[in-house]
Amino acid sequence: MPIDAVMSVTGEESPHHILIVEDNPSTSDMLVSYFSSLNYEVSYAAWGQDALAFASESPPDLIILDIHLPDIDGYEICTRLRDHRRTKNIPIIFLTERSERMDRxxxxxxxxxxxxxxxxxxxxxxxxxxxxxxxxDINTLLHPITELPISTLVEEEIEEIRKTDNLCLVGLKLRGLKKFGDFYGFVTHDDVLRAVSLILKSTVAEVMKEEPFVGQLSAYEFVIIIPSNQHYLVIGRLHQRLNEALSFFYPRQDWESGTCRDGSPIPKLIFNMQKLSTVQIPTEVNITTLREVLFYRQAV
Incomplete structure (x- = not known):
């Protein structure tokens, strides 16, 4: 079954994404309508193969899963999701007519x-x-792919360095990775993210006496904390190392020719960096304001 057999409905705010896997139309329609009215983003599938394909491409925050499905049962779906590194941590709720103790x-x-x-x-x-x-939400304080701090861990760390004048922030935004992943696959997409994370951590560690801090502001946006008097050195090293590393993720023929196997230009991976001194940190430290200040200004 194609992925477009999975339907999605979005509430006003969509704080979380739920995938409902249910082949009974009256039950699925009711659940989609109900959770959409609560401002969840809701996707639903009637076939197990559709659910597996969708969850692999766009992992939801939670899956409500029936056991009786037309193609494969819910137990098999759960097993496959748990065996896949991209989906193994998605919470699953079984919703089923099977009420025997052994089934539970x-x-x-x-x-x-x-x-x-x-x-x-x-x-x-x-x-x-x-x-x-x-x-x-409470437990997820590390990015699932890079294992870098996210959310409140980043905010707390940056709030702490406002008291110093010898440190600064450098934000890095990686552009083009979504299109790159759409063409070359999500495994390569995730490998690029991990490589960027490792390069950031190793480069920052070279100039920090204390434990280096590298955080993630969004899927493709990162922030590091480094000594103010070494930011040119660090940014120069990052430019060189990232440019060298990112080329390795393209097939050699594509990289050398500049075109994909279908003749179209290769999807380019581009990054820009921006320095922020501690006095430039917004009064209210949160992920949204940090992203605005770091990535909507002229890059260095």
Missing amino acids: LMGLNLGAVDYITKPFDVQELRYRVRNILNRE
């Missing part, structure tokens, strides 16, 4: 975070979903 134990043993039997109370399901996602 099997589902939980496979790694599901909850097991709910039909008929079910939709309000109870709502609160279970909310509580699971809230726990995930």
